[in-house]
Each structure stands twice: as structure tokens, then as C-alpha cells.
Amino acid sequence: MTKLAKRVATLHTYPMAELPAIKRRLIQQGVDVIDVGAGDADLPPPPVAVEAIAKALRDPAMSRYAFQLGLPAFREAAAAYLQRRFGFTVDPFKELHPLLGSKEGIAHLAAAVLDPGDVAIVPEPGYAVYHGGTVLADAEPYGVPLTPRTGFLLELEEQPQEVLGRAKLVYLNYPNNPTAAVAPRDYLERTVALCRRHDILIAYDNPYCEITFDGYVAPSIFEIPGAWDVAVEFHSLSKSFCMTGWRLGWVVGRPELIAALAKVKNYIDTGAFLAVQAAGAAVLADAETIARGYVAQFRARRDAILPALASSGFEVESPRATMYVWVPLPEGIASAAFQQRAIEDVGVVVLPGSAFGAGAEGFFRIALTTATPRLVEAAERLGKVLAAV
Ligand SMILES: Cc1ncc(COP(=O)(O)O)c(C=O)c1O
Numbered sequence: 001m002t003k004l005a006k007r008v009a010t011l012h013t014y015p016m017a018e019l020p021a022i023k024r025r026l027i028q029q030g031v032d033v034i035d036v037g038a039g040d041a042d043l044p045p046p047p048v049a050v051e052a053i054a055k056a057l058r059d060p061a062m063s064r065y066a067f068q069l070g071l072p073a074f075r076e077a078a079a080a081y082l083q084r085r086f087g088f089t090v091d092p093f094k095e096l097h098p099l100l101g102s103k104e105g106i107a108h109l110a111a112a113v114l115d116p117g118d119v120a121i122v123p124e125p126g127y128a129v130y131h132g133g134t135v136l137a138d139a140e141p142y143g144v145p146l147t148p149r150t151g152f153l154l155e156l157e158e159q160p161q162e163v164l165g166r167a168k169l170v171y172l173n174y175p176n177n178p179t180a181a182v183a184p185r186d187y188l189e190r191t192v193a194l195c196r197r198h199d200i201l202i203a204y205d206n207p208y209c210e211i212t213f214d215g216y217v218a219p220s221i222f223e224i225p226g227a228w229d230v231a232v233e234f235h236s237l238s239k240s241f242c243m244t245g246w247r248l249g250w251v252v253g254r255p256e257l258i259a260a261l262a263k264v265k266n267y268i269d270t271g272a273f274l275a276v277q278a279a280g281a282a283v284l285a286d287a288e289t290i291a292r293g294y295v296a297q298f299r300a301r302r303d304a305i306l307p308a309l310a311s312s313g314f315e316v317e318s319p320r321a322t323m324y325v326w327v328p329l330p331e332g333i334a335s336a337a338f339q340q341r342a343i344e345d346v347g348v349v350v351l352p353g354s355a356f357g358a359g360a361e362g363f364f365r366i367a368l369t370t371a372t373p374r375l376v377e378a379a380e381r382l383g384k385v386l387a388a389v
Pocket residue numbers: 039100101102103104127173177205207235236237238244247248249
């Protein structure tokens with residue numbers, strides 16, 4: 001019998017792994033399921049993406065291996081977007097690299113920068129891939145709970161000196177999934193300063209930078225002086241442009257870090273489909289305008305569900321960014337048990353805090369991924385669960 005690697009046992013079950021099968025079972029049983037679990041909006045992709053990929057599909061050259069170079073036009077469009085949007089310039093061929101969705105690059109970064117036994121600081125709640133990528137690199141995740149006390153900011157100054165001394169990497173994600181917190185500039189400044197002192201690389205995960213409301217504009221970590229030396233930043237077409245299934249993102253950072261990640265990727269993938277990169281280039285040429293259209297819809301959804309949640313007994317602050325609502329549960333109610341009841345009793349799929357790490361108990365996440373009337377109904381149904389627990 002093959003004995004599996006220890007890291008497989010160490011990895012947690014992926015939070016979303018079992019949900020599609022559960023949803024399918026409920027639908028087969030005739031349940032009217034409302035799925036606000038995964039961060040995967042029901043909105044159609046930008047028409048410009050569909051037109052660009054349709055055109056690219058007719059070009060046989062687009063069916064060949066992309067290799068790590070990928071489509072130069074995609075690299076150039078991503079660099080031009082960063083320049084327009086955040087005001088910094090990168091070499092699209094040395095300081096930027098296409099990814100098969102940002103998840104892929106986030107997962108593989110650990111293999112490029114961590115040795116076995118190195119520590120990576122991981123926010124809890126946090127995107128599961130921070131923990132998973134670290135474990136797959138045989139390194140040690142050190143979980144830091146994100147709580148309302150710090151505005152869900154990961155405060156490195158509060159961590160033990162011993163951990164800061166051993167840490168080589170920290171994952172930061174603002175606007176944040178799942179808490180929807182945003183990072184004030186002074187927080188980013190002091191975090192960059194600390195990482196420079198302790199030589200800790202920041203993996204700044206920025207897929208929600210366009211999904212912001214009420215006048216808030218999310219920064220890039222590279223707007224902070226000194227960040228270039230201690231950070232890489234991940235971007236994605238998935239959320240801002242409703243292209244989750246297309247699998248396209250990019251990473252930006254110092255040439256030696258980009259080259260190390262590209263070296264790892266050479267042994268794992270042969271690049272995102274060129275036709276998808278052509279579509280990505282077309283979208284990025286008009287990124288801010290396209291994103292604005294989606295953001296208006298997410299805002300309308302947010303503004304509809306918040307009063308419905310309040311009437312159902314949930315106290316939630318209005319998120320200034322992302323497509324998520326992070327809902328506190330009354331003391332003593334386990335989030336996994338609440339999720340189970342929500343699915344089985346009222347057919348609403350949410351994600352429990354516990355799916356985002358041990359430090360995330362006491363909350364559940366709603367994703368604004370379905371039409372307003374369904375969101376309002378989901379809030380009403382969840383209220384019935386709350387009343388019954
Ligand atoms: C915080 C965060 N980072 C990265 C990703 C990955 O996005 P993608 O791989 O689709 O670019 C997600 C997706 O849910 C996310 O929430």
C-alpha cells in the first residue's frame with residue numbers, strides 16, 4: 001500500500017471542496033438552494049473579453065503552448081494598468097508574471113521562497129491557500145487571528161520576537177477576504193517598515209482592489225515607500241471582472257523574486273491559455289471602467305442585504321470593499337454548526353468562520369454572488385436558523 005506524504009495529512013480539507021457535492025444532493029432532493037458560499041459572482045464576464053477570446057480562438061497560434069513568457073500583450077496591458085491605477089512603473093517582462101489565476105502563484109510562491117522549517121505568518125481568517133502553500137513547501141504556518149479589536153488588521157508588532165525572527169514570509173490581503181476590512185495607509189507603512197527590519201517578504205494579495213464602495217480607493221502595497229524591497233503583489237481578473245473560471249492573474253515584484261517563481265512554475269505549468277491572455281489584455285485596457293459597472297451591482301446587493309440581515313437579528317457593519325459580508329454569530333454558536341443548519345434546514349450555503357482558520361471562529365461569510373431578491377431571501381432564511389439555535 002502506498003503510504004501518503006505527511007503533508008497530505010497536515011493539509012486541512014479545502015473549505016470549498018465538499019460544497020458542490022452537498023449542493024448537488026440538495027438540488028436533487030428538490031431544495032431551492034441559495035448559494036452565497038464561494039466568491040464567484042453570477043454576473044456575466046465583460047463582453048470585450050468574450051469578443052477577444054472568440055477572435056483569438058480562430059488564430060491557430062493561440063492554441064500553442066504559452067510557456068512562461070505568455071502573451072506579451074497581456075504583460076504589457078497589466079503593466080499599463082498598474083501605472084495608470086497606482087502610479088508605479090514595472091518592466092512587464094522582468095517584474096511581472098502571468099499566473100493561472102492568482103491562487104496558483106500564491107500557492108507556488110512558498111516553494112520559491114521558503115525552506116523546510118521556515119515560518120510563514122498566515123492571517124486567520126485568511127484565504128486557505130496561504131496555509132496550504134506553506135504546508136506544501138514543508139514550511140511552518142504561524143496563524144494570527146484577525147479580530148474586531150484591530151479592525152481585522154494583522155498587527156505584526158504584536159507577534160512574539162521569536163516568531164518575527166524566524167518568519168520569512170507574511171501573507172497580507174486588504175481589501176480582505178472574508179472580513180471586508182481595508183488597510184489604512186499608516187498600517188501599511190508601519191508593516192512595511194517592520195518587514196524591512198526583520199527581512200520578511202510580504203505576499204500582498206490584492207484581488208479585490210477594484211471592488212470598493214463609498215469613495216474608498218484601495219491602494220497597491222507598492223504605493224508605500226520601501227515596499228518594493230520587501231513585497232510581491234498578486235492581482236486577479238477573477239473578482240473585479242467576473243472571470244473566475246478563466247483562470248488569469250499576475251504577480252508583480254523584484255526581478256529575482258519573479259524569476260524564482262517562474263523557475264518553479266516552469267516545472268508545474270506551461271502558462272495560461274493564450275486566448276485567455278488575449279481576453280485579459282482587452283479587459284485590462286479598460287479595466288477601471290469595466291470594474292465600475294460590476295462594483296455598482298455589488299454595492300446595490302450590499303445595500304439590499306444589510307437591512308435584511310439586521311431585520312433577521314444579525315448585527316453587521318457595512319463593508320467598504322469586497323463582495324463579502326462577515327457576519328458575527330452570538331457567543332457560543334459554533335460557525336460550522338450554524339453553516340450545517342443553514343444548508344440542511346433552509347438551503348442556504350454560507351461559509352463558516354472555521355473554514356478560514358482556527359482564529360476565525362464566531363463569524364460566517366456571505367458572498368454577494370446572487371441577485372438582490374435572492375440575497376434578501378437568504379438573509380430571511382438565515383434569520384430563522386438564528387432564531388432556532
Ligand atoms: C483573498 C483571495 N486571494 C486570491 C484568490 C484567488 O483568486 P483567483 O485564483 O481566481 O485569481 C481569492 C479567491 O477567492 C481570494 O479570495
